[in-house]
Every structure is written in structure tokens, then in C-alpha cells.
Amino acid sequence: MRKIIIDTDPGQDDAVAILLALASPEVDVLGITAVAGNVPLELTAKNTRIVCELAGRPDVKVFAGCDRPIGRTLVTAEHVHGQTGLNGVEHPDPTMPLQEGHAVDFIIDTIRSTDDVTLCPLGPLTNIATALERAPDIAERIKEIVLMGGAYFEVGNITPAAEFNIYVDPEAADIVFKSGTPLVVAPLDLTHKMLTSAEWIETMRALGTPVGDAVAGWTDFFERFDVAKYGSAGAPLHDPCVIAHIIDPSLFSGRHVNVEIETESPLTRGMTVADWWGVTDRAKNALFLGGGDRARFFDLLTTRLGTL
Ligand code: RIB
Ligand code: CA
Numbered sequence: 001m002r003k004i005i006i007d008t009d010p011g012q013d014d015a016v017a018i019l020l021a022l023a024s025p026e027v028d029v030l031g032i033t034a035v036a037g038n039v040p041l042e043l044t045a046k047n048t049r050i051v052c053e054l055a056g057r058p059d060v061k062v063f064a065g066c067d068r069p070i071g072r073t074l075v076t077a078e079h080v081h082g083q084t085g086l087n088g089v090e091h092p093d094p095t096m097p098l099q100e101g102h103a104v105d106f107i108i109d110t111i112r113s114t115d116d117v118t119l120c121p122l123g124p125l126t127n128i129a130t131a132l133e134r135a136p137d138i139a140e141r142i143k144e145i146v147l148m149g150g151a152y153f154e155v156g157n158i159t160p161a162a163e164f165n166i167y168v169d170p171e172a173a174d175i176v177f178k179s180g181t182p183l184v185v186a187p188l189d190l191t192h193k194m195l196t197s198a199e200w201i202e203t204m205r206a207l208g209t210p211v212g213d214a215v216a217g218w219t220d221f222f223e224r225f226d227v228a229k230y231g232s233a234g235a236p237l238h239d240p241c242v243i244a245h246i247i248d249p250s251l252f253s254g255r256h257v258n259v260e261i262e263t264e265s266p267l268t269r270g271m272t273v274a275d276w277w278g279v280t281d282r283a284k285n286a287l288f289l290g291g292g293d294r295a296r297f298f299d300l301l302t303t304r305l306g307t308l
Contacts, residue, residue, distance in 0.1 A: 001028040002118055002246050005107060007065070008239070009037025009123030010047035011081050012088065012218035016301070017122055017239035018048070019211060022055040023304040026247050030110055030117065031061040033103035037123035037168055038077045039085035041067035044123070047085050049094035054214055055308050058096035065103030065127035069169035077164060080225045088221025089214050107131040111138040118246065121147040121176075122239040124165050129172035132179050139179045146246060148239050149173065150259065150272030151188035152288065162270030163188050166261060170270040174261040183286040185259065186241040187272065190252060190289040194241055194297050195234035196223055203302055211308040237301075244297055245289070251297055254289035258282035 004027055008014045021027045032052070034045040045064040052060045068074045081087060099106070108131050111117050119142055121128050132139055149165035150173075156162040166173045177183065196219045204216040223235030244251050258280065262271040274288050 001026060003028045003030055003114060003116060004118045004120050004246060005030050005110060006032045007035055007103070007119065007121040007123065007127050008032060008048060009035050009039070009044045010051060010085055011038040011044070011123070011239070012086060012222040013237055013239040014038070014122045015047065015051045015086060015218060016215055016237060017243045018051045019055055019215070019308060020240050020243045020301060020304055022052070022057050022060070023308050024243070024247050027243065029060060030114065031063060031106055033063045033065045033107060033127050035065045035103070035123045035127045036067045036074050037165065038081045040074070040076060041065070043085045045098055046094060049096050049098070050086065050091045053094050053096055054211060061099045061106070062096070063099045063101060063103035063106045066130055069124060069126050070129060070171045072169060072171070075158070075168050080222070082221060086218060089217035103127050104130045104134060108135040108138060111141050115141070116143040118143045119145045120242050120246065121145065121149070122242060124168040125149070125172040125176045126169045129169070129175035132175055139181050142181045144182045144184060145176065146184040146186070146242050148186045148191065148242050150185055152272065152274040152276060154188040154192055156271070157188060159270070161262070161268040163272070166272055167270030170261050170263045173270070174263050177259055177261055177285060184245060185286045185288050186238070186245065187288060188236070190292055191236040191238040191241050193292055194237050194294055195232055196237060197234045200298055200302070204305070207306055209308065211305055215305060240301060241292070241297070244300055247300065251293050251300070252289045253291040254287050256284045256287050258284050259286045259288060
């Protein structure tokens with residue numbers, strides 16, 4: 001089993017990723033840490049607990065983390081995810097409590113006390129970077145950081161140059177990408193190939209379960225923005241790619257390259273500059289994913305979500 005901490009800003013796609021993790025025997029979720037991103041922290045911390053209760057897992061430890069980026073004003077994405085962050089489905093308020101203590105302290109304490117922990121950031125990297133800055137000793141203890149973020153050939157989704165998670169907190173991303181911890185990056189180049197379809201959404205509804213109904217409602221809402229923006233036939237399920245990679249890395253392919261983060265230029269803030277063709281001698285710090293087996297990815301999702 002892979003011991004993981006999910007760091008997240010739910011967000012419909014984050015929510016599907018959390019459900020996939022909680023439904024998969026290969027994954028031991030040590031805790032989930034909420035970060036400000038798609039919507040403010042109060043909502044991401046609330047939505048994380050809504051999803052855990054939907055999965056029948058009120059036992060999962062959920063912590064609230066950083067409520068704003070390192071040195072930047074928070075940029076949110078209600079235009080994509082709706083005002084609640086989980087638009088598309090009406091949810092009752094969660095009854096499970098937040099854990100006492102800050103998410104960053106949970107991340108530090110867990111990595112110091114537990115071997116081979118994998119971090120799975122699905123939102124801005126503020127919590128992760130703050131933990132690395134406050135406790136540099138954890139960088140070499142982390143087994144791997146498998147994150148959703150960035151773009152190369154696919155360019156940006158929040159600006160012409162940057163993907164949202166990196167754009168919101170480029171300083172945090174710079175810290176993480178320079179940490180020396182092994183990185184696997186699921187960029188838009190990959191996630192824009194993992195598009196939902198009307199047929200798959202109907203498969204979710206046909207489960208006839210609260211989880212199936214929620215996933216169908218979320219993705220129905222979530223995809224309206226991308227279909228209008230890209231003219232695509234469905235919405236990219238960004239964050240579930242991270243968990244799917246943990247479960248079965250053979251689903252995806254990529255290249256080990258150097259990736260650095262633009263933090264200075266207002267025009268290209270948050271751009272992930274991937275040395276895809278090896279034109280520099282910069283250290284190769286990330287497995288940058290670009291390809292994937294869409295059919296197997298959605299089969300995995302359908303099978304696992306069907307068990308909840
Ligand atoms: O750019 C896509 C990413 O930004 C996803 O993680 C989505 O949930 C938002 O956080
Ligand atoms: Ca996210």
C-alpha cells in the first residue's frame with residue numbers, strides 16, 4: 001500500500017480524486033490537508049469533509065492549511081467550480097470535525113514519523129512549500145510528490161502561460177520543484193486527454209448510488225466551462241490522474257526532464273518551463289507526464305467508484 005497525504009482544494013475534480021483514493025486498496029490515506037485555491041480555505045476544508053462523508057469515511061483526518069499563497073493575493077476559480085466549489089450537487093453541511101492543528105504541522109509531523117510517505121498535491125502548492133521551508137529535513141524523507149499542475153505543449157488555462165495550481169502560488173511551486181524530492185507532474189498536457197463523456201457520466205448515474213449521483217452532478221457542472229472554452233466533448237478530470245498514477249503508473253507515460261517555475265514576469269508568472277528537448281544541462285527534477293490510456297483510466301474510475 002502507498003501511504004499518501006492528499007493536499008487539495010475541492011473542486012469537483014479534486015472530489016473525484018479523493019473518492020478514487022478512498023475506494024482503492026492500494027492506497028492508505030494518512031490524512032487530507034485543505035488549501036486555498038479553487039475556492040477559499042473555509043470552503044475547501046468544508047468540501048473535503050463533504051467528500052469524505054459521501055465516501056462513508058468520516059474517520060479520515062482532515063486538516064485546514066494555508067488560506068493564501070506565499071506572498072501573493074489569492075486567486076480563486078468560482079467561474080469554473082461555482083460558488084461552493086462543488087456546484088452541480090446540493091450537499092448538507094458536513095458533521096465530521098476538522099482536526100485540531102494546522103495542515104502544515106500535520107504534514108511535517110507525519111513525514112518525520114512515518115517512512116515512505118507520498119504527497120499528492122491537487123491544488124496550489126502553498127501547504128507543501130510551507131512545510132518544506134519550515135522543516136527542510138523532510139525533503140529527503142518524502143518518497144515522492146505526485147502533483148497535478150503545470151503545462152508545456154498545452155500552454156495555460158488561467159493565463160496564456162500558466163496552469164491554475166502553479167499560477168496561484170508560483171513561489172510555492174518554485175520551492176517544491178527545487179526541493180530535490182522526486183516529482184511526478186500531471187500537467188494539462190496529460191489531463192486534457194482524460195476527458196469525461198456524456199456516456200461516462202451516464203455510467204456514473206446508472207450506479208444508482210449517492211457517490212455515482214454526486215460524480216455525475218459534479219462533472220455535468222464542471223464540464224460546461226471546458227466545453228464552452230475548448231469546444232471539447234467533455235471536461236478534463238485533472239486531479240484523479242494523480243491518484244490513478246499512484247494506483248497504476250502504467251496508465252500514463254512521460255519524460256524525465258528539468259522543470260522550472262517562472263516567478264518574476266507578470267506576463268508569464270507560474271509558467272512551468274520544461275526542458276523537454278534537453279537543450280540545457282539543468283538537473284532533471286521531474287517526471288513530466290504527457291500521455292495516457294483514457295479507456296483504462298475511466299474503467300478504473302468506474303470500477304473503483306462503483307464500490308463506494
Ligand atoms: O488547472 C486545473 C487544476 O486547478 C485542478 O487541480 C483544479 O482542481 C484546479 O485546482
Ligand atoms: Ca485541484
